[in-house]
Amino acid sequence: MNNKKCNLVAVLLLLFIFVNFAATAQDGHRVFTFKPGEEYQTEILTNSKAIVQRGKQTLNVNTVSSITKLFSNTLANERGYTFNVKIKSMRNEIDAMGKKLVHSSDTKSDSTSVILKALDFMLNKPVDVQINKFGVIQSYTDYKAEMATDTLVAFAGIQPEAFEKGTLLSIIADFTYNPGIKKNFSWGDSVEIDKQRLVTKFWVEDINEKTSIIKFTSNISTSLLNSNQNGTYVIDNATGIIQEKILYTISTGYQISAGGVTYAVSRSTSVSQKTKRVK
Numbered sequence: 244m245n246n247k248k249c250n251l252v253a254v255l256l257l258l259f260i261f262v263n264f265a266a267t268a269q270d271g272h273r274v275f276t277f278k279p280g281e282e283y284q285t286e287i288l289t290n291s292k293a294i295v296q297r298g299k300q301t302l303n304v305n306t307v308s309s310i311t312k313l314f315s316n317t318l319a320n321e322r323g324y325t326f327n328v329k330i331k332s333m334r335n336e337i338d339a340m341g342k343k344l345v346h347s348s349d350t351k352s353d354s355t356s357v358i359l360k361a362l363d364f365m366l367n368k369p370v371d372v373q374i375n376k377f378g379v380i381q382s383y384t385d386y387k388a389e390m391a392t393d394t395l396v397a398f399a400g401i402q403p404e405a406f407e408k409g410t411l412l413s414i415i416a417d418f419t420y421n422p423g424i425k426k427n428f429s430w431g432d433s434v435e436i437d438k439q440r441l442v443t444k445f446w447v448e449d450i451n452e453k454t455s456i457i458k459f460t461s462n463i464s465t466s467l468l469n470s471n472q473n474g475t476y477v478i479d480n481a482t483g484i485i486q487e488k489i490l491y492t493i494s495t496g497y498q499i500s501a502g503g504v505t506y507a508v509s510r511s512t513s514v515s516q517k518t519k520r521v522k
Contacts, residue, residue, distance in 0.1 A: 272377045273419045273483055277324050281316040282522035283414055283484065284331075293510040305338040313521075314414055323375040326412065330366050372406055378415045378483070380408050413485075414518050418457065420480035424450060448475065455480055468496035468508075488516040 287310045295302040310333045318325035335346040337358065344359070346352060348366050352359035372383040383406045411417060429446035443461035450456065457476045463469075474490035492512045499505050 271419075273417050274376050275324075275374075275378045275415060275483055277316045277319055279316055279319050280522065281520065283314040283518055284521045285312040285314065285414060285516060285518045286310075287312065288515045289512065291510060291512045293508060296507040297504065302339060306336065308333060308335045314412075315522075317371070321376075323373065323381065326372045326374065327369050328372055329369040333362065333366065335362055370406065372412060374412050378411045378417065380406055380410055380412060382408065415483045416457070416476055416478045416485050418455060418478055418483065420450070420452065420455060424455075426450060453480060454478060454486070465496075467498060468494050470494040484518055484520070485516075486518055488514065490514040490516075 287308075289306070289308045289310070291304075291306045291308075293304045293306075295304060311331045313327075313329055313331050315327045316324055317327050332348045333346070334348070335344075337344040337346075344356070346359050346362045348363070352363050370384055373381045375381055385406070424447060426447055426449060429444060431442070431444050433440055433442045441461050441463045443459050445457055445459045448456040448458045455476075455478045457478065458474070459476075460471075460473045462471050470492060471494075472490060472492040474488060476485050477487040478484070479486050490513065492514075493510070494512075495509045496507075497505055498508050
């Protein structure tokens, strides 16, 4: 992958890595407890509307994707846990230039379509993610995602999940219920990824012994894109699992294609994610 392609991927990963990051409102960090064989299933619905412009040419790209992921705990010891993460199924609709492309993992794709090949490529590609007892990623295996990343970033706004050492596993939050924490309690946090810093404000929208509802706003400016994001976490206090996420992002700026062509881009993306234990 050349440098321009790496820059594009790095910038867009910044927009999605925050989905994997939740700050703590306490001085200490939450200690998570998982048992081998536990499985959690995540349903993710994404709506994206993008305007891509090069010179006088304008392309409107609207996408809707529904993805099911499985997080399986394969190892637990004193150092932490290993989760096997994979996409089980997906359905995608891509509407561009008045033409609609529909993809479903339940049916065989047209072998001549590059975009459909890329979507199929993402299915059932397991990644083993090692986390410590605080849920922070220590290491992970990976597969070569150039085929999926380049095509999907350019045309559909869908991409494989980004795992980043030092961030939390995406289905958990570093938040511990405390009766002393009340509604409207707020705090701030920042994280640096690929030399770019996300600054975020969190606050408690609602809290009780069973669940905590945390809202946030964040902003990041990179050399190519400016992005504003807001969202909501619904956290199960007993386990630390994020039962539901609602995210909304607006991004404007530029992106560079695999061929080195620069495009002006404006994109709004909404994400709804629900996670439940299935085993």
